[in-house]
Amino acid sequence: MSNVTLTAAVAVLKRKFVNLLEELRERFTEEEIRKYRLLGSLEKKPDLPKFKDIIHKLDTKVAQYALISGSSCDVDRCYDRSPHWGNLVDYIGKPGGFSYDSCGIIDVVYDRKRGRFIVVIGQHRVDIGLLCVSDDVEIPARILLLDDDIDEESQIKIESVRHHIEANNITVQKAHERGLSGLIADVGKNKIYSDFITKHNIGVYGQEHLYPNIEFEKICAAPWTVGRAIDINKNACSFALELLRDYLECHTLEGKAIMAATQYLHYFAAKIEETAKANGMSKDSFVRGVFDYAFNTMGNSSEDWLDGSSMLRGESTIIPVTRLVKLTNQYCKVKKLKLTDGRKGNAKSPKWCSPDESTFVLFMDKLKVHDLFRPLVTQQLSM
Numbered sequence: 001m002s003n004v005t006l007t008a009a010v011a012v013l014k015r016k017f018v019n020l021l022e023e024l025r026e027r028f029t030e031e032e033i034r035k036y037r038l039l040g041s042l043e044k045k046p047d048l049p050k051f052k053d054i055i056h057k058l059d060t061k062v063a064q065y066a067l068i069s070g071s072s073c074d075v076d077r078c079y080d081r082s083p084h085w086g087n088l089v090d091y092i093g094k095p096g097g098f099s100y101d102s103c104g105i106i107d108v109v110y111d112r113k114r115g116r117f118i119v120v121i122g123q124h125r126v127d128i129g130l131l132c133v134s135d136d137v138e139i140p141a142r143i144l145l146l147d148d149d150i151d152e153e154s155q156i157k158i159e160s161v162r163h164h165i166e167a168n169n170i171t172v173q174k175a176h177e178r179g180l181s182g183l184i185a186d187v188g189k190n191k192i193y194s195d196f197i198t199k200h201n202i203g204v205y206g207q208e209h210l211y212p213n214i215e216f217e218k219i220c221a222a223p224w225t226v227g228r229a230i231d232i233n234k235n236a237c238s239f240a241l242e243l244l245r246d247y248l249e250c251h252t253l254e255g256k257a258i259m260a261a262t263q264y265l266h267y268f269a270a271k272i273e274e275t276a277k278a279n280g281m282s283k284d285s286f287v288r289g290v291f292d293y294a295f296n297t298m299g300n301s302s303e304d305w306l307d308g309s310s311m312l313r314g315e316s317t318i319i320p321v322t323r324l325v326k327l328t329n330q331y332c333k334v335k336k337l338k339l340t341d342g343r344k345g346n347a348k349s350p351k352w353c354s355p356d357e358s359t360f361v362l363f364m365d366k367l368k369v370h371d372l373f374r375p376l377v378t379q380q381l382s383m
Contacts, residue, residue, distance in 0.1 A: 006238075008195035009203075011210040013153040016077040017116075020123060021070065024130050027085060036131045039097035046100060046140050058110060058145040067138040068108065070130045073117045078209070079160040080123065088124055088131075098132040106139055109159060111146045118146070120159050193223040196230065200241040202253065218245045222255030229262040236265035239287070247291040250302045257302060260320035267363040268325065271340065271353060278338040293334070294327040318367055322380045325353050325360065329381075355381045 051066045106122025129137035194204050203216035229237035240261035244253050276286035329351040355378035
């Protein structure tokens with residue numbers, strides 16, 4: 001891999017407000033809304049003051065509790081997820097309407113300049129209230145005042161921290177949703193993984209809007225897998241991302257492809273280096289030659305490469321890694337490269353890596369391939 005220092009893309013935090021009532025009316029027809037409005041609310045509103053009665057008390061640090069209008073609610077999609085409409089309909093169906101008991105208290109920030117609430121926690125609950133009760137359904141809320149003395153980026157980060165920590169304890173989030181708010185909030189390893197990926201001109205699924213001035217060559221759908229690959233071998237993972245970016249035809253990189261390429265580079269590193277040296281090549285140029293042969297000359301697609309990868313229990317990258325080894329065998333044969341024993345790869349000489357070779361056996365040991373499945377793996381290499 002090149003020794004050039006790679007620089008992570010810089011995320012641009014910019015407000016992306018969505019009006020919940022308008023979004024709801026785009027999703028549901030008037031007829032559907034009328035049907036849901038017949039359900040109404042199951043309980044009476046809690047005994048809380050109305051927003052107009054506490055507006056003079058609003059503070060950026062001390063929360064106030066009041067009933068707010070659902071039609072005045074926005075979400076900021078810079079860090080918040082899009083609604084899960086299927087789940088929302090299920091939530092309505094179980095109690096049979098809008099439940100104040102289940103709603104509890106949502107978490108909002110009041111933007112005085114716009115006269116709107118930014119829902120940090122509870123957008124689904126507002127949606128259900130708007131759908132089942134009325135456009136001006138009153139929702140119990142914990143309210144903080146938006147701090148206009150700090151810049152927009154700082155405001156977004158503060159809200160994202162609250163959203164990431166609290167929302168993940170209340171509702172199960174999809175991985176890319178956790179990753180988005182986690183990146184902005186700089187929680188855990190989310191930012192580490194995202195920065196590592198964007199250094200390779202690869203974006204992260206669900207975070208593309210944070211980089212409006214960059215057109216990424218590929219999009220990574222599994223940043224958490226990159227984390228696992230880094231744990232195996234950081235340099236190998238970095239080179240794997242470069243190879244997949246440069247040679248795979250697909251725009252989206254799946255976790256399985258990233259892990260398989262990393263494992264190939266890691267477990268067969270010594271053999272790759274020895275072969276490259278025997279042919280007066282760099283390790284990088286040899287591997288790039290293999291990938292160019294596999295995905296350009298031979299025309300294999302990412303689907304071809306990963307097909308059937310889940311046929312084995314446990315580690316699903318065994319088959320894709322084995323196919324890379326097989327393609328390396330073919331590349332050495334076609335290019336008549338010297339093998340590590342000094343002979344050239346041709347029909348009469350040994351393969352670059354055979355199924356019974358110690359390097360390949362060790363690879364299967366490391367991935368804990370069960371004895372029952374080893375013939376299936378070696379068959380892939382022998383075909």
